[in-house]
Amino acid sequence: MDRRKRGAVVVSLAQTKSSVVQLRTGSLHGGLLEALRELINHGDLSPGARVPERELCARFSISRTPLREALKVLAAEGLIQLLPNRGARVATLDDSHLTELFEVIGILEAEAGRLACARMSDAAIAEVQALHYRMYAHFLREELPEYFALNQAIHQAILDGSANTVLIATYRNLAGRIVRARYMSNRLRPDRWKAAIDEHELILEALVRRDADRLASILSRHLANKRDIIMEHIHEELRGRMEKTKSRQQRMSHAETPPAVAEPAAE
Amino acid sequence: MDRRKRGAVVVSLAQTKSSVVQLRTGSLHGGLLEALRELINHGDLSPGARVPERELCARFSISRTPLREALKVLAAEGLIQLLPNRGARVATLDDSHLTELFEVIGILEAEAGRLACARMSDAAIAEVQALHYRMYAHFLREELPEYFALNQAIHQAILDGSANTVLIATYRNLAGRIVRARYMSNRLRPDRWKAAIDEHELILEALVRRDADRLASILSRHLANKRDIIMEHIHEELRGRMEKTKSRQQRMSHAETPPAVAEPAAE
DNA sequence: TATATCAAAAATGGATGCAAAATTCATGCG
DNA sequence: CGCATGAATTTTGCATCCATTTTTGATATA
Known part of the structure; x- marks a missing residue:
């Protein structure tokens, strides 16, 4: 070569x-x-x-x-x-680490929302609304990938609305660490899905009214819910994995690929 | 070798x-x-x-x-x-970048304070109080370096009180970018100094009462004030530098060491 | 069969080598 | 004197090389 x-x-x-x-x-x-x-x-x-x-x-x-x-x-x-x-x-993501990450990400997103209420132009807000409607349409048609894409676009738009590049970059960095965990729980139970949509409805409403406090609090709760869903998924998966492992064999010496997502992690 | x-x-x-x-x-x-x-x-x-x-x-x-x-x-x-x-x-720090950094740092510190109110032990809070009194003593004796050290220790203690390692690390990273700017304005006008002490008084009070909202708001304002002081210093320095440069010569070709702290920065 | 021992093999951290790109510097031209 | 031109020099980006450490594997021992 x-x-x-x-x-x-x-x-x-x-x-x-x-x-x-x-x-x-x-x-x-x-x-x-x-x-x-x-x-x-x-x-x-x-x-x-x-x-x-x-x-x-x-x-x-x-x-x-x-x-x-x-x-x-x-x-x-x-x-x-x-x-x-x-x-x-x-890097492995144990429960407590994941919790901490979500906490900080939540803080940043909520505050971004607060800033967005003060700084976004009416036109920009209208665009977010448009995204929201498109997302809603995909929800109705149960088109999951498109739904997720628009969902993320909305959150990104609000983040961008903060007009703080440092905030945006910091958020991106932290969010980047949990991408994998999010990826896993890209299946949604219908009730959860509906609930998420309802929350987005509230988010949009608060943004349009430029109610910073309200938007911050909704965004914060919205993310907390997402966190719960993800952790639930992880725990389910872990349980399943453990059972399989147990039934297959009592122990294996040095697992080259340990428990996948959550791990005790002797840090 | x-x-x-x-x-x-x-x-x-x-x-x-x-x-x-x-x-x-x-x-x-x-x-x-x-x-x-x-x-x-x-x-x-x-x-x-x-x-x-x-x-x-x-x-x-x-x-x-x-x-x-x-x-x-x-x-x-x-x-x-x-x-x-x-x-x-x-990296150069222009005004807007510095503003953004302070905004995010302020968010993190305020929220850390909020969490600290909920999570710190009484003993830990008592320790912060002890730091505060020691700091006050140094203020009375006008011992600037010791004052700064304890000042920082107090802020760090509150941050640690958030018990969120991700938050702490993120804060450290962002704060690390403005260390140099802070360094420069390590001279304080007496009135500013007194004002800072007063704010610290309020910080301690809010922490002891575990009044999260109040602590968050005070910390936020406290940092905003620090920001203003720093920016003032930078602008003064810049102005001084410009005059000198002008009087010395009309132009120099390619400055190997440009304006020092603030710079237009074609980013 | 399980464990200890030690040599062979592989991986890691760092140093060095080399081509492409950029910078400097001297020279030429207007 | 200012600006363009291009060769010499320096810097950058990456590949490769080597000593040390870790891991693996084979063998011996209990």
Whole structure:
């Protein structure tokens, strides 16, 4: 393979799924970060699992240097954990950690809402309303993926409405750590779904009335509900997993891929 | 120089000041990060200035690999800016950015206070009170450095009282970006100083009464005041700098060290 | 069969090497 | 004197190399 060439690098990060990702270069680094985040969030790298440096190098056709730079950044972001002389592992999210993350994310979203009430233009609010109606339509047709996409767009629009880039970036960073957990509970019981829609109804109403306190409190509760749903899912999954593990065997020595999402984590 | 040896590395980062820093190793990386942050916050690396990779390598007696890893992390933290193929520069803080940072930091501190009211033990609150009295004593004796140290300790204690490690870490990250700006305005006009003390009085009172709303609002205002002081200082300094620059010469071509703290920053 | 021991293999942290890009600097032209 | 041009130098980004550490695996021992 030709060694020196800073051109575009086409990388197949397919193993389970056959997605092909174009690493934008110049700063190979940036694209690499995105790709790694994708791998983690998409579940190709399970929580607690060792990050296979050499293998990833091969997969991305890059040397260890840029990969290790990226890993250091991900570690700083909290997505992976770096153990001295023992490499990187994907960060696990135990219950308390998840709770803390949701708490802070909730704070930021609520305050973003407060700021949005004061700072968004009428036109911008109208756009959010439009998103809301479109989302509602997808709900009626039970089109889950489209629903989720618009749901997220609405939250993002409110966040952007805070007009505080630091707030937005901080939120993104924290939210990035729970993407995987959210991903898992992308199935909704109909009653939960309806409840979420109702909450969104209230959110829109508060935003339109520019009632900052009310919007903040609704957003906060809305997220708390989402958190409960997610945790419920995790616990269900954990229980299921435990039963399976038990029935299959009493113990396995060193699980290379431990309990998947929640883990005691001797931190 | 001996090449391979992972033992402790003693590094003299003295140039202007003769501070000697011990880089704890094993993960050379961590200590390096600290040292670099110190360099930036302490002002040895002015905002906007190029980060002299090779020179820092020499100064720390390390190769470029770990240094560059550290730079990537600092960039992710927002302390420096990485320009593709053009190296790193120390991040500049323009007015709006500083305002945004203070806004988010204020949010976090206020909410931390709210949580602290609910979660701190009576004993922990008593300790904060003790810190407060000690701080007050230093104020009376006009011992500025000791005053600042205890001031910070009190804010940290309240933050810790939130019992949310994510919140604490997020706060630390954001606060880390304005350390330098705070550093500059470590001179206080007596009236400001007294006002700050009064606010701290109120903070303690609210905390002791576990009045979450009140504590949150006071903390928020307290920080806003600090922000105003800092910005005032920056603007004064900027004005002074401009006059000097003007009187000295009409223009200089490419300032290697631009306006120091505030800069238009074509971001 | 379970555990201790130790050598082989692999992974990690860091140093060094090299091509491409950027910067500097000298020179030429208007 | 200002500005364009381009070669020499420096810097950057990444690949590769190597010592140390960790992990693995085989063998011996209880």
